[in-house]
Amino acid sequence: MTLTPVLSRHWDNPRSWTLETYTEHDGYTALRKALQLPPDDVIQAVKDAGLRGRGGAGFPTGMKWGFIPRGPGPDGLEKPHYLVVNADESEPGTCKDIPLMLATPHTLIEGVIIAAYAIRAAHAFIYVRGEVVPVLRRLQAAVAQAYAAGYLGRDILGSGYDLELIVHAGAGAYICGEETALLDSLEGRRGQPRLRPPFPAVAGLYACPTVVNNVESIASVPAVINHGATWFRSMGSEKSPGFTLYSLSGHVTRPGQYEAALGVTLRELLGYAGGVRAGHELKFWTPGGSSTPLFTAEHLDVALDYEGVAAAGSMLGTKALQIFDETTCVVRAVLRWTEFYAHESCGKCTPCREGTYWLVQLLHRIESGAGTETDLDTLLDITDTINGKSFCALGDGAASPIVSSLKYFRAEYAEHLRGGCPFDPARTTAWADRPAAAVEGPR
Structure with missing residues (x-):
């Protein structure tokens, strides 16, 4: 394409x-x-x-x-x-x-x-x-x-x-x-x-x-x-016709706006953008901004239209394709996004106002190496309390990256529980040397 x-x-x-x-x-x-x-x-x-x-x-x-x-x-x-x-x-x-x-x-x-x-x-x-x-x-x-x-x-x-x-x-x-x-x-x-x-x-x-x-x-x-309509429908797919702007950012050689027909794949767009930055490989990416469920390298050939992305388990959203390579800590990335949603919550409804606050607290504890296996289940419990129950879609957007990152990268979350962030050598060493009781942290 x-x-x-x-x-x-x-x-x-x-x-x-x-x-x-x-x-x-x-x-x-x-x-x-x-x-x-x-x-x-x-x-x-x-x-x-x-x-x-x-x-x-x-x-x-x-x-x-x-x-x-x-x-x-x-x-x-x-x-x-x-x-x-x-x-x-x-x-x-x-x-x-x-x-x-x-x-x-x-x-x-x-x-x-x-x-x-x-x-x-x-x-x-x-x-x-x-x-x-x-x-x-x-x-x-x-x-x-x-x-x-x-x-x-x-x-x-x-x-x-x-x-x-x-x-x-x-x-x-x-x-x-x-x-x-x-x-x-x-x-x-x-x-x-x-x-x-x-x-x-x-x-x-x-x-x-x-x-x-x-x-x-x-x-x-x-x-x-x-x-005319015929010209417009000559691009894209039957249910998602036309052209659109895809925003590529992050660990990509040539980030920017790429205008293509709906249904193009990330593999094709990366071909135009020079691929993931030299010497690195794709780890995870967002198809429509941080409020959409994450995708991984296995989704490179998903058609980036409304039906294709939904069938793969995410949302096309604003077509904001954020690219992350293997040097990125998924827990830290999700924490930063969740901090954003907690800060931007208008506070009108309880699920979003309280839920995003507690998600941040849990993610901080997990990211620092002080969490437990129970915290992972608690994360999912809180996202379930927010998702579909908040007044608007902000709560759903806050829950999406957490649920999807646990789906694809639960092992990385578990690695944090055993001694802190594996992408921070100094912190990993420090936490690995600490006794198990200290690693568990305050409850």
Whole structure:
């Protein structure tokens, strides 16, 4: 399978972020086509293409747009519709949306206008992490260019359609990547997930019908409108069609963004990336960020689409492929991830708030060599208490790397119980010399 540069094909152009460069490469032609169609036809075009959400769950984008209610509600009033772009990229290992917004922000803006037109929204928001100031500035400059060119504002391109687009700087919390927590944050409240139903399509931003989509999902829309469903479906698989960005990081020769058709394998992507760093071999990797179950070298040929990864026991997620070689301590890596989730838990529900805290305590004890065999079973007990019982998916994400690492690397956990981390020679020697009672540590 070859790479399929669509979103990234002009990233290396000088001043790729400017309106002039974007229009030189057919920028905003898809918008002109879309504005000549009824909104429902635009939704149908995205449905026919089979575009799925690129933010994690893979939910069909056109279907999500179609959930927006039409006409007046029970009170006889028709509420305004909103489009919100989730640019709060904060999953460890995920790094595709920020380079996209830096390199070609107008791809996202054009997609926003088309999507907002399709769902009949007069206001749209791009919710960006507040820490990434260069991205905020570039997006704001691109939005200003789009307003000046008549692509935003009143009577866009003489179509009679009006749209206001706001770039919003988020407060910088991982939980705000969850769509309902993002909406609370956008409304000025503390970012915490909402109870569903009602779903955002019925009662989202300001209790009005709202569509929340990932950056890459929206940025893919102009290509779908320009080239059609048949072209889009010529890439990928039947149930996971199209192209996507895979983020390779960690112990790889040439880390970066690799745009390929869904269904490519890690073995193929490593071929483009120069393989695992010289002199080393693959030990484990994440297919969709740290919140997805780990894979090992035996999964090199798993098709990286939604069905293939799920069948192998993980999730495609954000396609953040973190590569770890044999020098990495899996216990230490999982501990660092778990510390992140414990820190980022919003505290709204007990399973996640308390469970992540105790997972960190246990992993610290195991990693330091003070744990016991019982601690491994306790880890699984706590993850079972969190998984599927927490208010949102953060708890599930915290449990996933622990359960999967114990599945594939229980022997390495057991090695820690016999004298500390085997990847730290000084610590291993020190713990090996200690009596068994001391190694067990305090209970």
